[in-house]
Amino acid sequence: MNTPVLEAIALTKVYRSAFALREFNMRIEEGDIYGFVGENGAGKSTLMKIIGGLVHPESGELRLFGQQGKQGLMEARKRIGFLIERPSLYPHMNAEENLKFYCHIFGIRDPERIGEVLHAVGLTEAASKKTSQYSLGMRQRLGLAIALLARPGFLVLDEPVNGLDPAGILEMRRILERLAREQGVTVLVSSHILGELQLLATKYGFIHQGRLIREISAGELLQTARSVITLSTPDPAAAAEKLRQHLQLHNISVSDAGIIEIPKEDMDLERLMSVLLQQGIRVDGFNLSAPNLENYYMDLIGGGNK
Structure with a gap:
């Protein structure tokens, strides 16, 4: 060595x-x-x-x-x-x-x-x-x-x-x-x-x-760092609540900027799209964020979104 x-x-x-x-x-x-x-x-x-x-x-x-x-x-x-x-x-x-x-x-x-x-x-x-x-x-x-x-x-x-x-x-x-x-x-x-x-x-x-x-x-x-699906919608709080209920996921959050965040490892994209359509949730923006050093560090020290 x-x-x-x-x-x-x-x-x-x-x-x-x-x-x-x-x-x-x-x-x-x-x-x-x-x-x-x-x-x-x-x-x-x-x-x-x-x-x-x-x-x-x-x-x-x-x-x-x-x-x-x-x-x-x-x-x-x-x-x-x-x-x-x-x-x-x-x-x-x-x-x-x-x-x-x-x-x-x-x-x-x-x-x-x-x-x-x-x-x-x-x-x-x-x-x-x-x-x-x-x-x-x-x-x-x-x-x-x-x-x-x-x-x-x-x-x-x-x-x-x-x-x-x-x-x-x-x-x-x-x-x-x-x-x-x-x-x-x-x-x-x-x-x-x-x-x-x-x-x-x-x-x-x-x-x-x-x-x-x-x-x-x-x-x-x-x-190992998390990838996150982000959604932009006119009423993020109401949309996030619908998604939690119909996807049975509790770790869906809304950022300070009003963006819905869903950990990718917990989500099947086909199922997500189906729920969005069934519930009539309008999507203005959809993105998959790459593993992020800042998010990784904040999660590591307990400062990330829970």
Whole structure:
């Protein structure tokens, strides 16, 4: 069995009297694009700061590339690129000058490396432009370029698309997919934009109140997450009640937007259409929603519709 890139064993971190992480366990294998899912305050950023050595746990064990202990983790972190919160850039300097500064900090002497990372993140044409003139998306990409300077085998990215417009989000996803596919980079990425994370990740870890409550592959998500039949009708409350009576199903619900939701696994489509016709229920819209990461997470923590 290959050595995991990251292994967290019973990590606990306390701020004052509150647990940020509580007996936290995680395992990330080489080649994973690991989507880290959790509400604000669940402990995502705390874990990433522990990985980077910015904070230290009260107890538990962290292993990076199989190494542990103070000296081992220091060596392992040289193989990790970080983008945690906003990248630190000098606004009066251009992209090349910022990257030269970080090359000096990291001890990188390869003169071609700056051009390589600028190309990797699509900033070659903007290399001589001062970063004070960069858009938010360009600054995020330059932050990613800094994280790539030391040719990391593992990227740790905390909300890398936060605040980006749709084009910027798409560009960031393409860059990360290319890094994983062409260079074999393992990625740990958190994002509150779960629809976008679902397009990127190959594996998910769900954190709630400082604990990792489940790990699941993208394939398993598609198999286990619920699909929902949705109906739009002029009087959804009355229609839902008729459907409950004639289909003998109690888990038919009406969303806040007035859409009737029926779990697909409980429903035979032919029978549903027959009841709709027999009861004269007018249908203005009919859809089958795909398994949804947000719904899966909300169901997992008990926040979904019952």
